[in-house]
Amino acid sequence: MRTQVAIVGAGPAGLLLSQLLHRQGIESVVLESRDREYVERRQRAGMLEQGTTDVLREAGVGERLDREGLVHHGLELRFGGAGHRVPLTELTGRTVTVYAQTEIVKDLVARRLADGGDIRFEAEAVAVDPSAPSVTFRQGGRTHTLECDFVAGCDGFHGVSRPALPGARTYTREYPYAWLGILADVPPSTEELIYANHERGFALHSLRGPKVSRLYLQVAPDEDLSAWSDQRIWDELAARFATDDDWELTPGPITDKSVTPMRSFVAEPMRHDRLFLAGDAAHIVPPTGAKGLNLAVADVTVLAAALTEYYATGSRTLLDSYSDICLRRVWRAEHFSYWMTTLLHVEPGADEFARRLQRSHLDYVVSSTAASTSLAENYVGLPLEGVAS
Structure with a gap:
């Protein structure tokens, strides 16, 4: 078996990448270890940055999102018995939208299958070769090899793609x-x-x-x-x-x-030879900042643009810049998520001095236009670097 791009994982990252490539005439095969019913029922967060909704519309899967998504122009920070609204749109000119990740996956699966896309459910990837690019997988009791030009590892934190990246350095909190x-x-x-x-x-x-x-x-x-x-x-x-x-x-x-534990995690670089990591395979953020899904979308948007450039012109410029471009956004999102988490959670064993510092910071965020704007800019999502608008 052979394709241009082998995609490991049928979460939002893998499915969206397949759809974006399809719209540029680039072939892909998506391998997913679970069955379709499981994939379409996984519960995940669904706060979408405006840039994410724009990409989904451009990919041809925005119809139900626009009909059923809940557009938000602000959020509330509540402490000390009072609520304080942060007017996101007023401060940034942008919005966020609540639309469950489960529904995004359903929309992408339906769109890919309607377009003749090759999604192989219950196909468990067991090995990835970054240099002679291929994915070995099991399906129906048999072992197969899918050869390709490039591999996109979109198989999450526990997948096989990241371990296939030699010499990656990891950072965890x-x-x-x-x-x-x-x-x-x-x-x-x-x-x-x-x-x-x-x-x-x-x-x-x-x-x-x-x-x-x-x-x-x-x-x-x-x-x-x-x-x-x-x-x-x-x-x-x-x-x-x-x-x-x-x-x-x-x-x-x-x-x-x-109950969901919380961690921050980054692996870098996000690329070795012809293997590219995207989404949770490369980074995890605590959910307070609502960045996990949006980072995955940003990754595959850059990767799709890089692959499009390569197949259209033979240029590897964007492919070679992929990891650096994505990691700049990843580390910004990691810091914002860490900041939101420590700003709002109660540290076990924290003394009164620490609690007073936290309260002072909260008061400053809601009373300062500059501080509120900083929160709002990061929350609604910064512009996507390296991709033409």
Whole structure:
């Protein structure tokens, strides 16, 4: 078997890359270890930067996004019993959109299959060769080799692509807290996201649609999920979101709950020979800054442009710059995500001095136009470097 670009992983990064290449007449095969039903049901965050929504529209998968996505022009920082709105659009001229990653994957799978795309589900990649580019995979009890010009490793943190990158240097930071996340069949109690800092810990009120809410609580990394009854979750959320003006959180049936640990991770470079890493295969961010999916989209947008340049002209200029271009954005997003996380979470064992410093920083962010603008610029997403608009 042979193709121009072998893509390992059918998450948003791999599927979007395949779609972008298809629109430029470049062949690809997507290999995914799970079945289609599993891939289309994975729950992930869905806060999209404006640049991400622009890319999805350009890729031909923006119709349902524009119809069902919830456009946001601001967010709320809540602390000390009061809410403080950060007007994202007023400060930056840009918006963010809530649209679940699950729905993006469904849209991309449907589009690729309708266009005759080659997505091979239940095809587990077991080895990647960066120099004589190929991917060895198992499917239907047999082992196959897919030869190609280039390999795109979009197979996540635990995939086989990153270990195939010789000499990569990694940087990691573990955080002393995790998120207990729930999905609930209840209309959101807010029109814009609420990031709450409370002495009991951080909380986030997000949305998944007009009738579904997504909420999170700061908990310990080793938290026992069975200890959290539905009632306990709603009581704790209500306490952390409480305001002096008696704002009310509306509870409802919880349909899903999970505990997610938090880490920062970067592998560099993101390329060796003809193997290119994208998305979680190369970097992980804590979810506070809503950057994970958006970084993956930025990676494959640069990679698609580089491959298009190569096949059109033979030039390797953008291919050779891929890692440097992506890593500049990755490290900016890593810092912003770290900053948002430490600004809003309660450090276990923190003394009163540390708490006062954190409160002072929060007060400054919401009272200074310059500080609010810095938050807003990073939150809505910085311009994409290396890709013509």
